[in-house]
Amino acid sequence: MGVPGELLIGGEGVALGYLNRPDLTAEKVVQFSVCRFQYSVSDPLNTENCTLKTVYRTGDLCRFLPDGCVEFLGRVDHQVKIRGFRIELGEIEAALAGHTAVREVVVTAREDEAGHKQLAAYFTAVTPEPPTAGELRTFLKDKLPDYMIPAHFVPLDSLPLTASGKVNRRALPAPQLTRAAIAAEYVPPRNEIEEELVEMWQALLAVEQIGIYDNFFDLGGHSLLATQLIARIRAAFQVDLPLRRLFTxxxxxxLADLITETLIAEEDDAALAQLLAELEELPEDETQDLLAEL
Structure with a gap:
């Protein structure tokens, strides 16, 4: 219940196959045996105590709902693999379609300038003013794991269609980060630490203009890039920041404030350690005299 899977159609109405297309018939029309209490998957043609069934593989990604209805999520051939995770694009589309301001939506996987695959969501809005990327990202956080939240949200007046009326994914424009999409006014770096952090973000995110109040994840950041950023901060400033701090x-x-606070704390700890070491080297009578003066 609720687990996505390919919709198979069986029964008397299933055709024997495609005319003059044995390759497509072998792919789409399959047989497996159904026993009383189980499906024989490892040995689909084992008919002992089972009934041999012929089914048609629709290629539709669906799931059963608690009320017994079947929810269509998308197409199986729209499954992608990003950062080691296998992702059903239809699941993301179904989740986004639940937003009250979203009319239509389609999600694709695109490569950025660095060659990394990223999810991009294209949508049309119900209202004249479309929801921002931040609003949609927040909406999805309670419904999808982090790796399934798109890096880009692109509002369109209408989705491009093919002659048959299906969404033309190849005609979707490349995502373009704009100041409006980021939903933050550009503020340049104010000190050396912020300048160095901006350079790190530019290298990792392949974004030219980055302000100090821009959200890392609104710019296309994700958990893998976050890990790389923390490693670069450690190398540049000799500061160990937990990965969770980037999310908060x-x-x-x-981030610059956190780095500054950590550096100051480490300097104070080092000064205290040096003072204690010097006190341990003093004769006991001098130590007592110093303590008496406090």
Whole structure:
């Protein structure tokens, strides 16, 4: 219940196959044996105590709902693999379609300038003013794991269609980050730490203009890039920041404050350690005299 899978159609109405297309018939019209209490998957043609069934593989990704209805999620051939995770694009589309301001939506996987695959969601809005990327990302956080949340949200007046009326995915425009999409006013770096962080973000995200209040994830960041960023911060500043801090402080201004606070704390700890070491080397009577003066 609720688990996505390919819809198979069986029964008397299933055709024997495609005319003069034995290759397509072998792919789409399959047989397997159905026993009383189980499906024989490992040995589909084992008919002992089972009934041999012929079914048609629709290629539609669906799932059963608690009320017994079958929900269409998309196409199986729209399954992609990103950062080691196998993702059903139809699941993301179904989740986004639940937003009250979204009319139509289609999700694709695209490569950025660095060659990394990223999810891009294209949608038309119900309202004249479309929801922002931040609003849609927040909406999806309670419904999908992090790796299934698109890096880009692209509002369109209408989705491009083929002659047959299906969405023409090849005609979808490449995502373009704009200041309006980021939903933050550009503020340049104010000190050396912020300048160095901006350079790190530009290299990782392949984005030219980055302000200190821009959200790392609104710019296309994800968990893998976050890990790389934390490693670069460690190498540049000799500061160990937990990965979770980037999720709670996802802009350069906050990160720079964290780095500064950590560096100051480490300097104080080092000074205290040096003072204690010097006190241990003093004779006991001098130590007592110093303590008496406090």
């Amino acid at each position: 402080a996802p802009n350069i201004a906050n």
